[in-house]
Amino acid sequence: MSDDFVSLVTRIEKPIELSLKGFTPLVVHLMVAGAKSKGFVSSEITPPQNSAHLEWCLTQRFNNRENLEAWQSSPERKAIFADFETSQNAKSTKISEEVSSGDPVDEVATVIFTDLKPGMEDQYFDWELKMQSTQAAFPGYLGTHIRPPSQDQPARWATLIRFRSAEDLERWFTSPERAQLVDEKQQFVKGTQIQKVDSAFPGWFAVDAKGKSPPNWKTAQLVLLGIFPIVMLQIKYCNPLYTSLNQLSPAIGMLLNMMMSCTLVAWVTMPFFIKVFRFWLYPDKRTTKVDLLGELTVLAALSTEMALLWRLL
Numbered sequence: 001m002s003d004d005f006v007s008l009v010t011r012i013e014k015p016i017e018l019s020l021k022g023f024t025p026l027v028v029h030l031m032v033a034g035a036k037s038k039g040f041v042s043s044e045i046t047p048p049q050n051s052a053h054l055e056w057c058l059t060q061r062f063n064n065r066e067n068l069e070a071w072q073s074s075p076e077r078k079a080i081f082a083d084f085e086t087s088q089n090a091k092s093t094k095i096s097e098e099v100s101s102g103d104p105v106d107e108v109a110t111v112i113f114t115d116l117k118p119g120m121e122d123q124y125f126d127w128e129l130k131m132q133s134t135q136a137a138f139p140g141y142l143g144t145h146i147r148p149p150s151q152d153q154p155a156r157w158a159t160l161i162r163f164r165s166a167e168d169l170e171r172w173f174t175s176p177e178r179a180q181l182v183d184e185k186q187q188f189v190k191g192t193q194i195q196k197v198d199s200a201f202p203g204w205f206a207v208d209a210k211g212k213s214p215p216n217w218k219t220a221q222l223v224l225l226g227i228f229p230i231v232m233l234q235i236k237y238c239n240p241l242y243t244s245l246n247q248l249s250p251a252i253g254m255l256l257n258m259m260m261s262c263t264l265v266a267w268v269t270m271p272f273f274i275k276v277f278r279f280w281l282y283p284d285k286r287t288t289k290v291d292l293l294g295e296l297t298v299l300a301a302l303s304t305e306m307a308l309l310w311r312l313l
Contacts (some may be wrong), residue, residue, distance in 0.1 A: 005041055006068050007061045014054040026084040027056050027133040033076055033123050034060045037075050039067025044145040044160075047136060068099065076079050110169060112159045113193040120188035124157070127188070127269055135161065138175070139242040140168025155190070168210050214281040219299050222277060227268030228302070232309045 010030065014023045031043045041061040048055060062068040071077060085093065116124050132144055145160035163169040172178060186194075234257045242253030274281065280294025 005057050005061050005063060006065050006099055008072055009067050009100060010058045010060070011096045012056050012058070014048075014056060015093055016054065018088055021087075021134060023056075024133045024136045025129070026080070026088075027058050028129055028136065029080050029084075030058055031060070031132065031144075031146065032129050034071055035076070035148060036121075036125065037062070037067065037071040039063040040148055042145060042147045044143050045132070045136065046143040047141055053082060056138050057130055065099070066072050072097070073231065090203075110161045110163075110173075110194045112161065113195070114157045114158065114159065114185075115153075115190040116155045117188050117190050118155070123188040124185075127181070128159075130184075131178075134181060135172055135178050138163075138168070138172045140164035140171070177288070199273065218277075218294070221295075222270065222273045222281075223265070225263050225298060225305070226262060226273055229309060230264050230269070231257075231307050232312055236312050 012027060025126055027045055032250060033043060034040060039062040043058065046057040046059070060068075060071070062071065069161070079199040081095075088303055114124070134273060135141060135144070140163045140165055142163070143164035146156040147160075149156050161169070161172075163172065182192075238257060238260070242256065244253040245256075277294060277297070283290045
């Protein structure tokens with residue numbers, strides 16, 4: 001993200017007499033409405049870090065100052081504040097704003113990609129308002145970061161959610177409140193993908209229904225299982241082809257081998273092994289029996305590779 005992007009930081013102090021349920025819709029409504037504005041880049045909500053503080057912070061980023069100021073002075077934004085003061089009788093709410101430049105700092109726990117059906121943007125925004133208001137009231141919530149669709153994927157919205165701990169995140173993901181909201185969105189959403197960045201090999205291994213990736217000790221073994229035969233075949237058949245190139249520098253042949261290995265692992269061996277070992281990576285219920293069966297199968301596959309390639313070199 002370039003330094004040309006500008007941020008509108010709105011700090012809102014929740015009145016002591018106002019409940020959290022009555023207050024959070026203001027912050028979320030501002031965030032969702034801003035996402036519809038021209039030049040919108042991203043936004044995030046940061047709640048108070050402890051009960052002694054009442055200040056909420058909404059950061060909204062735009063591609064230039066002109067678009068930011070247009071949203072800042074828009075009738076819609078002013079109406080949101082006015083409606084809040086009227087409905088909640090909260091005229092004493094303290095609000096401060098500042099405009100700053102610089103890149104956002106993403107502290108992401110979970111990324112949710114939402115693919116909308118054509119013409120369903122308004123329904124999505126209404127639903128997002130309820131979703132964000134609900135999750136903001138859950139223990140451990142640290143903020144939300146929203147990105148609009150890109151040109152390559154014009155119907156895909158990305159929502160980054162931060163919680164204080166894995167337990168807090170799982171409590172929200174398995175809550176009845178979230179389950180009900182997820183059911184409501186089916187009428188206007190084509191599909192949803194959840195990606196939690198807690199694996200040593202993000203991108204290859206999906207997450208399960210609880211947002212968890214397979215353990216690293218399992219994924220590392222499958223990477224070894226996939227890359228070992230490739231490297232052995234490269235040493236035997238590819239290295240002799242690089243003789244003239246290696247006279248310039250051995251790094252050339254090494255680079256070509258690495259490019260080939262990464263491509264084959266990403267597009268051939270890993271998709272195959274993930275499919276074969278799905279029972280082990282994503283068990284319905286993790287038990288010692290399932291872990292042991294998967295481990296023995298991996299060792300048997302490695303032994304088979306060794307036997308087949310034993311006399312190759």
